[in-house]
Amino acid sequence: MSRLPPLPPLREVIAAHGLSAEKALGQNFLLDAQLLDRIARVPGDLDGASVYEVGPGPGGLTRALLGAGAHVVAVERDRRCLVPLIELAQVVDGQLTVIEGDALDLDEAPLVGRGAHIVANLPYNVGTALLIRWLSDTAWTPWWASLTLMFQKEVAERIVAKPDSDHYGRLAVLAQWRSTPRIAFTVNRAAFVPPPKVTSAVVHIVPADAPEGVRLATLERITAAAFGQRRKMLRQSLKSVSGAIEALEALGIETTRRAETLSVEDFVALARILDAPDG
Incomplete structure (x- = not known):
């Protein structure tokens, strides 16, 4: 000291x-x-x-x-x-x-x-x-x-x-x-x-450990769209993000939910699918 x-x-x-x-x-x-x-x-x-x-x-x-x-x-x-x-x-x-x-x-x-x-x-x-x-x-x-x-x-x-x-x-x-x-x-x-x-x-x-297979740019794009229209259902707020609705469905996340109901892990999983080579 x-x-x-x-x-x-x-x-x-x-x-x-x-x-x-x-x-x-x-x-x-x-x-x-x-x-x-x-x-x-x-x-x-x-x-x-x-x-x-x-x-x-x-x-x-x-x-x-x-x-x-x-x-x-x-x-x-x-x-x-x-x-x-x-x-x-x-x-x-x-x-x-x-x-x-x-x-x-x-x-x-x-x-x-x-x-x-x-x-x-x-x-x-x-x-x-x-x-x-x-x-x-x-x-x-x-x-x-x-x-x-x-x-x-x-x-x-x-x-x-x-x-x-x-x-x-x-x-x-x-x-x-x-x-x-x-x-x-x-x-x-x-x-x-x-x-x-x-x-x-x-x-x-x-x-903390960074989740693998996820790019920050993708996470920023998803959260900007989702919370930019936070009062709307995800099927509306994320329709501008290519592949996002299909990714939600693949994860079993209801597209009628709103952004604030998704966990950080949900957003990371969504970004991982969009960042996948065939995403």
Whole structure:
């Protein structure tokens, strides 16, 4: 376990650099050290581990990760936050690497290395896009060992949702077809500066075995059609997907059912038939 050198309080760092959370960047700063330490504990023991952090802002979660003994690569696109992050890097003896850039544009694996944990208080406006990117890794098992991510609670519930629930949809299927997500805990809006309008939640995701004979592109095509018209029966919502109705019948799935009644395994089985050489 690493022990950080004495650091000024985060609020003083924010004040000294004239920082404020930018709504346009989806920022909400977390300053509660106990809460930040709790987030850093979710992936398990990080002593000596590699961690990739997106959108560290003034560095609150970064401090917690460093204090847990992690070697952190932090990517920040807000140039205002780079100075305090670089100052932090200078006092932790090579434990922190700061990269200026947009995470959506980076080839991350070479920067961080395989087996890294991704831990981030994600900006709300890019959180889902980044999650889908990390879940869409062509090579599976992916380069990351786990994801510990902050989302709006509603998005978190969509990630872990089960069939026949209001939140179950494309995101649940794409998240659960080859990984295991759970909500670690919720975070009151008052914990943030400024407080967002919604409650947040920390989601922890670990890779699972990828089903064989299934392509992500096929699963995305099926779920887009099925949940794009979720109030319609499958025989209507999936009629635009060639072979889908026949595949449903081959699986013994009633075409009068609706998308939210199918399990993740049902969608995977459907995709497997469509991806078969004679499908």
